[in-house]
Amino acid sequence: MPTNGRITPSTLSIKDLPWQIAWDKEKCTLCGRCAAVCPVRTLELGVFRKRVVNTDITVSQASTSTMSVYHGIRQQTNPATACVGCGMCSLVCPNDAILPLRCDEADKLVYHVNQGGAPRRRGGRRNIPGGLLDRIKFIRISMLTDPALDAGRHEFELRTLLGRILSPEENLAHLKENGWIPPVREIYPLIIGGMSFGALSPTMWEGLQMGVAYLNEELNMPVRMCTGEGGCPPRLLRSRFLQYVILQIASGYFGWDEIIHAIPEMKVDPCAVEIKYGQGAKPGDGGLLMWYKVNKLIAAIRGVPTGVSLPSPPTHQTKYSIEEAVAKMIQSMYMAWGFRVPVYPKISASSTSLAVLNNLTRNDYAAALAVDGEDGGTGAAYNVSMNTMGHPIASNIRDCYLNLVKLGKQNEIPLFAGGGIGKTGNLAANAAALIMLGASGVQTGKYIMQAAAGCLGSETDRCNICNVGLCPKGITSQDPRLYRRLDPEDVAQRIVDVFVSFDIELKKIVAPLGRSTSLPIGMSDALGIDDPAAAERLDIKYVV
């Protein structure tokens, strides 16, 4: 009913909304699918009056007014059910009669998403499109100088090392004195970053793991996937596929007792253990899996009762200094698998990253450092954390690498960069740029969701409703009615497609550098950018 009632400060018109539904009465067949599929239920059947005034200018007859009614699709305008632009309506419309469009005017909804004093929370990534990584060019193209390689013809061994790589002298000394040298894994340089079972739906998670297993066992690509903080299904822990898994431990410690119980029954060691101290999407903030998402399945994997909220505090509770925080955790996690499994911390990119790194250089157990930049994604975070907190990854990873160079320890502590890699689809180029800036490998999550499962989220604030569990693609939902939209086999196949195509593209970038068996880690003379300040900051060439 068109309200003629009073307005409130948060009464919005369609014009005020960031997403507006363009509906074509001519094309619409009133099939109901758009309304049935709309995740936020903004779409509803509208009843519309149509009045026609029949005039007779000759005044021989009185003019009349006739009214008729028609039905159509309308969008609700209250902030709680405003369109999120996911476009599922367009997807299911048999007649292409409906489409969400971005408003041409400044968003007014943004001022009203804090009803009840609750600031906006959402999933996704920084709502700021683009980024520096896409501007980095690969300017060193060897044709006659370095042994120029052909990406299509030559054989490549694109591998990186995860683990502490000590100098031969130190290694020998270690072996002699301790009977132990740090374990090192040879893995694929593109890692699927930590996304928990719980944040992701069961179908999505299984699809990812299946795809990873396929890459390893059918295509001989040693791809690894991090569990995120949410434990690991018992069957996976007891399977040979565990070797493709990086187990994450974070401040909530969810699922770790189940992992501990599984250790005696493990067929293989996991690839590594990642200690999460920070996350690029929400630096300095923790997480909370709401009680209504903690169903039987998630509860079993995390080792908790059903229907309780699961907080992951911003910090680990039992650590009081950087020395403790790093050394104590690394030691503990090494002990779990008899010092056979590399353990490394993951932090959000920060102006304090170097402090962590310097600490790690003094700890021979530290297997690597993963740094997650401001463009990282998440299933749920405060909008303010996502949009404004954190450090760009490029300069942060560069600082870390150059610091290692200063210490003569470059590549001894591998650096893994994350956060916004492939943000605009340029996965291989972004990865190569970060590798040449000094990363030994990269972690990516959001790209995987987009490419492997059709995630609709964007930096222009499309969809981004992972936090409420209504993912229309079934990627981040725990509702079987939604996650059954996703077939794990399809996800797995797309993971394979993504990695195989990434591999080709990465080769296309590194082949002209003459690299086929070792990644061009820190090979920054190959990089250029059209911004003198960025060039100076990153210590790469300024090219125009």
Added chain:
Amino acid sequence: MSQDNYHRISGKKDGIRIESRILEETIQAAVEQGERFLEVDAFGQHGIGGRLWKAGDEPVHVRVIGHVGQRPGSLGFPNTQIEIMGPASDDVGWLNAGARIVVHGNAGNGLANAMAQGKVYVAGNIGARGMTMTKSNPRFDPPEVWVLGSAGDYFGEFMAGGIAVVCGVDSQTPDNVLGYRPFVGMVGGKVFFRGPHKGFSTADAKQIPISDDDWQWLRKNLETYLDAIGRRELMDTLSDREAWQLIAARTPQEKTGVPKRSMTSFRADVWDRELGNGGMIGDLTTIDRSPVPVITTGDLRRFVPVWENKQYLAPCQHACPTGIPVQERWRLIREGKADEAVDLALEYTPFPATVCGYLCPNLCMRACTRNQALMQPIDVTKLGQASINAKMPQLPSSSGHKIAVVGGGPAGLSVAWQIRQQGHDPVVYDTAKKAGGKISAVIPQSRIPADVLDAELDRIKNVVDHVHLSQPMDRQEIEALKTDYDYIVMATGAWKPRIIPVPGKERMVTALDFLTRSKTDGIGPGRRVVIIGAGNVGCDVATEAHRLGAEEITLIDVQEPASFGKEREEAEAAGAKFRWPCFTKEVTEEGVVLTTGEVLPADIVVISIGDAPDTDFLPESVTVENGFVKVNDHFQTSDPQIFAIGDMVRPGLLTDAIGAGRKAAAAIADLLAGAFEPATERDVIDFNRVHLEYFDPRVTDFDDTMACGSQCSSCGSCRDCGLCVAICPQAAISRSESGEDGFEYVVDDNLCIGCGFCAGACPCGIWALVENTEPQP
């Protein structure tokens, strides 16, 4: 031809090697001068034997002795035959366009690279990247490369045409005659080979059987080749067809990439096998995780429609203190059951005509959903006025329980009316001569025709047998009632006018007195009337004063007057002036003196600031608070046997008093049956559920009850219009002749997709789309 006939060209001059340019110029000059047999004693010069086009079609023979350099025969012409008498360096026959080149030894890397025509015969092994990028031009015969031994690594990369033959005789790599990673990027041509290999790019090339034509070609050309390299004796060895194999390029259509295991197969044979039945979490859940479409039916719907008929109250009914289901009456009207619509009201009130039709400010109409859309509310007074003819339903026989009702006004008659309908016996006592309380005694006849009121009072008398009029009662008599009756209901109203304590207050006439007397024309208001208190009762005074001849009527109030509705309109129509804020200082012969000193001249001053109940005669067991009787939600006083309703409890409208009577009667019936029933008050319907777009907003008044009924949206109660059946895109909704009302609309879950169109279309707001809480199938 003997060696002596050759024109000799040395690669040295004066014992010093000449540069490649000089040797090339020398050879070209010799050919230009007619030399057709050349012997070049080479010292590593580049490109010997190519480009000898100056001989035209005449064959040119070039024999190379010494150390041949790179690219002999490069850019060679079809007239040229080159014979290298020892091993050759790299790129023999590079970009050869027709020359025949024989190498009597091994050849280096890049043999025949980019060769398009001609032949290269090698009497030994070749290095890496032989036969790469070779072409085949349809205008010419394809190029050929013959190797006696084995090929080096990366053989045939990007090979786009031509024929290579690898004989595998005295191979340098006898376990792999094709070398490491051959035929990557191969798009054309074929390769005969003899001997083992260690794989090739199956994405680009395929092994095919040797056809008879192939074999004929091979045998025939093998002889030529062996003759050229002087190894005719190998003919027998190489004539074993079974020892030969053939590889050809895949066509673009055949290039399907490396055959990969399907993900379905991987899942079944690798994934689930390792993890167990049901995969990664098969041990933790039995929920069906098989894929479902985006649009689903049945239990897979996220939302399901619910037909919530009569689950919510219509705003009109909700607003009516008496609780009359107004929309239900309009439904009956629409169904042509005008009598039933009229009769229905008697279940709720004994005064449907008097109150709904005339005296009530009609809160139902004020609450009507149509107001939300600036549309005229449905006019209930038409239905009210028609209720004069309402017939009483059959009354139940008496239960024997007796309830005393003290006060025969609207509240008392309402409670008695309800009690009788419940089968108990009410006995009404009133001090007045006529029942009806203030309706009869005070309210001007201009507002309620006497015949209407009398008719309804007669109807009440037929229902409530015992109405004792002119029966004043004191406390003792009331106390005595407690023994004779199960319950007592006090409903004596408010009959003590409030007065303001100003000098001359004795000069004021109370509104109650004025109106009571005006009913019988027993008072003359004079020309000028000042009424202190501009509420609705004050307005009635003004209207009556006007009727009785007053000319200047002023209503004053200390604040903005609270009067509204018909009373206010009629007072204004009578020319009454409203003034505020005005504070009375005193009342004199002149009139009302305000605190400002202003005098409002008056022949009569009426005080109309409300009436208070008389509570002096109540038993002590009944608690009185601030002048009013204290009751609980059931209108029960502190004495559980005594109830109190109407203006004794709180000042209100007639409909409030009637509603209180209903509630008290229900409470008493509950107690007689055992205990209070828990309240089952329904919520009022959300306006947003009702869709008024079906109604013409330009309808400004209603001719008759039928017009009213047709324009009522029937908020919360199904109109039975069938619009949901029509709008449902899945034809999932149907009308069923079942349910309490003889019909209901039901959803076929197996057809419904949960779009909510039914809820969106329903004019009455019956359908709701709710979350599907059914467990997963």
